[in-house]
Amino acid sequence: MSHTPPPQDAVQVTDLTVRRGKRTVLHGLSTRIPRGSITGLLGPSGCGKTTLLRSIVGTQLVQSGTVTVLGEPAGSAGLRRRVGYVTQAPSIYADISVRENVAYYAALYGRERTDTEDALTAVGLRDHADQLGDQLSGGQRTRASLACALVGKPELLVLDEPTVGLDPVLRVELWKQFHDLAAAGTTLLVSSHVMDEADHCDTLLLMREGELLAQLSPDELRADTGEQNLENAFLTLITRGARA
Structure with a gap:
């Protein structure tokens, strides 16, 4: 066949x-x-x-x-x-933690708990995972939104x-993550x-x-x-x- x-x-x-x-x-x-x-x-x-x-x-x-x-x-x-979309306005819930936000999207996509931790690590938010959405800086909210998209392991x-509003060091780190994702397909x-x-x-x-x-x-x-x-x-x- x-x-x-x-x-x-x-x-x-x-x-x-x-x-x-x-x-x-x-x-x-x-x-x-x-x-x-x-x-x-x-x-x-x-x-x-x-x-x-x-x-x-x-x-x-x-x-x-x-x-x-x-x-x-x-x-x-x-x-x-199959498609992940990160808008200009951060799309996370303000009244639950970063980890809970990412875990919610992981559940929607049928992913595992380990995928939540992997996504948090990828955007450098493991140390802020227990903070509520409204306690984050603008750059951290952007990274949390990205983790919510990454956890679904989209093809596109x-x-x-x-990277708007992010400091130069974090911009470099994010682009490295983007290159790693592209290298993985x-x-x-x-x-x-x-x-x-x-x-x-x-x-x-x-x-x-x-x-x-x-x-x-x-x-x-x-x-x-x-x-x-x-x-x-x-x-x-x-x-x-x-x-x-």
């Missing part, structure tokens, strides 16, 4: 258009996100990054186009245990600006408006005003623009597009 191999791409987006009221937020956007890699979604605030992420996890109404995730239409019931992990899609994080990614999706300017690696972006600094390289792409 032959088995159909899984699609090479974790995500396929084709001609995606999203409108809010009279405003078009995404303009016929198409892209593919390869499995087992870290894809960075970069662009200025308000360019449509969160709308694209919400479309991929199935929480966004779309005007037209298709989004396929792990071989299924985005938002399908079968994807609930979607992270909306996960998890696909990560990470949005940011900080271009110095682009070097951590295998592939970059560069957005501006609801459109995809380019999809390429950091080194390809440097070669294409002649700029070593990635922020300057991105600005060069924007200027070139404006002239065109």
